[in-house]
Amino acid sequence: MMRPTRNGAQLITNTQGSAPGTGPQPADFTDVRATNLAVVLRFVRENAPCSRADIAASTGLNKATVSSLVADLIDRRLLRETGLTENRVGRPATMLVLDGSPYAAVGIEVNVDYLTAVAVDLKGEALLSWRRSFPGGSASAGQAVAGIAGVARRVVTRMTKEARQVLGLTVAVPGLVDLTGSVRLAPNMGWRDVDLAGDLAKVLRDPGFPVLVDNDANLGALAELRFGPHGGVRDLVYLTGEIGVGAGIVLDGRLRRGGAGFSGEIGHIEIVPGGPPCHCGRRGCLEVVAGLGALLDRTVPGGVSPAELEPEIDEVVQRAEAGDPVVLDLLDTLAGNLGRGVGIVANLLNPEVVVLGGYYVKLAPWILARVEQEMLARTLAPGGGGCRLVVSGLGYGAAALGAAARVLDSVDSGRLPAPA
Amino acid sequence: MMRPTRNGAQLITNTQGSAPGTGPQPADFTDVRATNLAVVLRFVRENAPCSRADIAASTGLNKATVSSLVADLIDRRLLRETGLTENRVGRPATMLVLDGSPYAAVGIEVNVDYLTAVAVDLKGEALLSWRRSFPGGSASAGQAVAGIAGVARRVVTRMTKEARQVLGLTVAVPGLVDLTGSVRLAPNMGWRDVDLAGDLAKVLRDPGFPVLVDNDANLGALAELRFGPHGGVRDLVYLTGEIGVGAGIVLDGRLRRGGAGFSGEIGHIEIVPGGPPCHCGRRGCLEVVAGLGALLDRTVPGGVSPAELEPEIDEVVQRAEAGDPVVLDLLDTLAGNLGRGVGIVANLLNPEVVVLGGYYVKLAPWILARVEQEMLARTLAPGGGGCRLVVSGLGYGAAALGAAARVLDSVDSGRLPAPA
DNA sequence: GTTTGTTTGGTCGTTAGACGAACTAACTCT
DNA sequence: AGAGTTAGTTCGTCTAACGACCAAACAAAC
Numbered sequence A, B: 001m002m003r004p005t006r007n008g009a010q011l012i013t014n015t016q017g018s019a020p021g022t023g024p025q026p027a028d029f030t031d032v033r034a035t036n037l038a039v040v041l042r043f044v045r046e047n048a049p050c051s052r053a054d055i056a057a058s059t060g061l062n063k064a065t066v067s068s069l070v071a072d073l074i075d076r077r078l079l080r081e082t083g084l085t086e087n088r089v090g091r092p093a094t095m096l097v098l099d100g101s102p103y104a105a106v107g108i109e110v111n112v113d114y115l116t117a118v119a120v121d122l123k124g125e126a127l128l129s130w131r132r133s134f135p136g137g138s139a140s141a142g143q144a145v146a147g148i149a150g151v152a153r154r155v156v157t158r159m160t161k162e163a164r165q166v167l168g169l170t171v172a173v174p175g176l177v178d179l180t181g182s183v184r185l186a187p188n189m190g191w192r193d194v195d196l197a198g199d200l201a202k203v204l205r206d207p208g209f210p211v212l213v214d215n216d217a218n219l220g221a222l223a224e225l226r227f228g229p230h231g232g233v234r235d236l237v238y239l240t241g242e243i244g245v246g247a248g249i250v251l252d253g254r255l256r257r258g259g260a261g262f263s264g265e266i267g268h269i270e271i272v273p274g275g276p277p278c279h280c281g282r283r284g285c286l287e288v289v290a291g292l293g294a295l296l297d298r299t300v301p302g303g304v305s306p307a308e309l310e311p312e313i314d315e316v317v318q319r320a321e322a323g324d325p326v327v328l329d330l331l332d333t334l335a336g337n338l339g340r341g342v343g344i345v346a347n348l349l350n351p352e353v354v355v356l357g358g359y360y361v362k363l364a365p366w367i368l369a370r371v372e373q374e375m376l377a378r379t380l381a382p383g384g385g386g387c388r389l390v391v392s393g394l395g396y397g398a399a400a401l402g403a404a405a406r407v408l409d410s411v412d413s414g415r416l417p418a419p420a
Numbered sequence C: 001g002t003t004t005g006t007t008t009g010g011t012c013g014t015t016a017g018a019c020g021a022a023c024t025a026a027c028t029c030t
Numbered sequence D: 001a002g003a004g005t006t007a008g009t010t011c012g013t014c015t016a017a018c019g020a021c022c023a024a025a026c027a028a029a030c
Helices: A029-047 A052-059 A063-075 A141-161 A196-203 A216-227 A286-290 A292-299 A306-321 A325-349 A360-378 A382-386 A398-412 B029-047 B052-059 B063-075 B141-161 B196-203 B216-227 B286-290 B292-299 B306-321 B325-349 B360-378 B382-386 B398-412
Strands: A079-084 A094-098 A103-110 A114-120 A126-133 A165-173 A183-186 A191-194 A211-215 A236-241 A245-251 A353-356 A388-391 B079-084 B094-098 B103-110 B114-120 B126-133 B165-173 B183-186 B191-194 B211-215 B236-241 B245-251 B353-356 B388-391
Touching: A029 A052, A029 A063, A029 A094, A029 A398, A029 B029, A052 A063, A052 A094, A063 A079, A103 A141, A103 A216, A103 A398, A114 A141, A114 A398, A126 A141, A141 A165, A141 A191, A141 A196, A165 A196, A165 A216, A165 A398, A196 A211, A211 A216, A211 A398, A216 A236, A216 A245, A216 A353, A216 A398, A236 A325, A236 A360, A245 A286, A245 A325, A245 B325, A286 A292, A286 A325, A292 A306, A292 A325, A306 A325, A306 A360, A325 A353, A325 A360, A325 B245, A325 B325, A353 A360, A360 A382, A360 A388, B029 B052, B029 B063, B029 B094, B029 B398, B052 B063, B052 B094, B063 B079, B103 B141, B103 B216, B103 B398, B114 B141, B114 B398, B126 B141, B141 B165, B141 B191, B141 B196, B165 B196, B165 B216, B165 B398, B196 B211, B211 B216, B211 B398, B216 B236, B216 B245, B216 B353, B216 B398, B236 B325, B236 B360, B245 B286, B245 B325, B286 B292, B286 B325, B292 B306, B292 B325, B306 B325, B306 B360, B325 B353, B325 B360, B353 B360, B360 B382, B360 B388
Parallel strands: A103 A165, A165 A211, A236 A353, A353 A388, B103 B165, B165 B211, B236 B353, B353 B388
Antiparallel strands: A079 A094, A103 A114, A114 A126, A183 A191, A236 A245, B079 B094, B103 B114, B114 B126, B183 B191, B236 B245
């Protein structure tokens, strides 16, 4: 068996929210420990059930070190010993799995018309999945905060009843979210400069876990990265197909949020110069030529109300299935425009995978081929630079799931709960 | 004085070219040491001259640890003690500076018509800057490799004569370079699948230093990051203004190359649907509506020969200075199109800075304002999300300088020369 | 000049934690 | 039963950061 190379790992140092301009943090022994604990945790996540010996062989860590790390993780109730292996030569191995029972990660997705809450255990398995209607578009920001906090509280009490400790809460918002978790602009919600993370922490008064806020597309990308069928992909772009279009950008294995946290605003890239007007005041934005709001405006007489997005999409699907030439033509045009947007992404970022999410999933049978064809035709690198176009399998709760995944990510990168 | 927080630094672990899919590398003590050596080295680079006590106070490392690390770096001839401080209360401090004398980092920029070689010392100060004409467009790849190797050899012997050890050589190429340093496609050079890094290493037969190859825009971005006046910027995009247009993308402090290394191909994003044809076979690419090759085709009668790019640009500048309305109009159109490209970048990546490089520098007086205006008008985030547009001050050797910076980067991130 | 205070930088002992080797445990196969 | 194999633990070693202390070298106050 090949011993893995050990050339230059990146230590986890306590640089969570380090000020920009702060150079690289110095490291000490606790960083080594944190790094290795995270390594073992992630290995078990990806290879459960597995033995201490497996971990040592695959990671290159010493057997003794692995034993110590595993004991630590068991103390923290992150791992659990399960049965022994049988029918094998040699001493049977005690297998290890993630302990699903003591913790929960909570994600809430805020939308114009509804609010989705999910909780998952350490393994990422769903514990709870709620969907409530929610007057996000019409309520004030304060009311919205109260509504979100109410749901969060109910989720937390439910988890507490199951004897689970909540490790964190992340809220997904469709809009520009800065790096502090403050919503700078969310047109569909009618929000501007709402310090959602701060307000929520205040309303939940000392919840005992971190409260984060991020963009829905970013969190959708995290959901795909963790729960999607893309083994070990390090460069991925997720596209939300809602009323608007947003992108979540993962490069080298991590979300890239840009200088202020506003990356991924692909929806307002100009695709058709002089094209139809967009609510943002410009013309020909990707959102108006490949977004679903604009599509429905053209297929549904009398315009689209955000609250009724899903049934209207279903109607489009039915008409497409029935072969309605008007709808098929609109979908083909949409696919062409979307393909041009994907082509831009492929040229500029060269991701391994672009995932179509949201309602694009339902429309995939009629748009996927054309989108891919346009993307390939527009990338300089042969074969799109290896970029694959796939359809999300996560359904509509992707951002909420990604919000929960965000919590698990912080655990995986070293923020472990204290031992009992 | 505030003690810096020490919460979660990222250790340098020996993961230079770790296989994709390989999880995070486990860490051991040597990683801690490497991380801290790099921290001290970088601190001195940014704060020279400074004392051991300064380093300890600012980094949070223990004084004893700093002494040990500094001794190690002095052994490796990376640091040097200089004089003592005077006229201060207390014991005078022995000041430390980067030792400029024993090492050199070499960068070579390959272009269609010329070849630029630079060498810098540890401080980044230029030791040598050559520019040779070079029949890159007409020669075969093999001849080109021989030519590059020849120049490299001369630089190395020159450095050796000055008693300097060459720490590495990086070659900048205008084209698609994969992650192994193989040139997949360089239209202007007429190259396809040339394993430049491998071939050079072979021709230089065991040069004793690593030979890397990267895209010219990527390396331009590194040059801006290290030598440009952008203090501590973590998200930056560099645009090359040559015959074509390329982008080098830095996010969270590091180059992001994409899954295959082909990121940054902004030149072949479709800006004007149905626009003028591009040599790549498509229409309306940024390159043909904002590239300098296309500009010169319209201003210089009889088309442009790549070998004469600079004088022709100078002629455009003269005509612009003279107020030639045709040229001014063309430049304004170019600026509008370029601004749309920059707007795409700002929306998608939200960099703190976009740097215009190459020959855009000479044209800046006539294009900068319009480019910025278009960029701001097209970004969803207010104020362009904080994105500043600046002109490079590095001149034409930016990619070569960045190639050398690439070598220094690898030193800064822990790849230190062995002690004497 | 003497004293006092301040700052630098080094020494020494402590400690965390990874590593290697040896060892024990528990099984299968012959 | 014995040989072979694999798992996991124990123990001693070693690296390197850390805290405390100390001597050196200066300025300022007296």
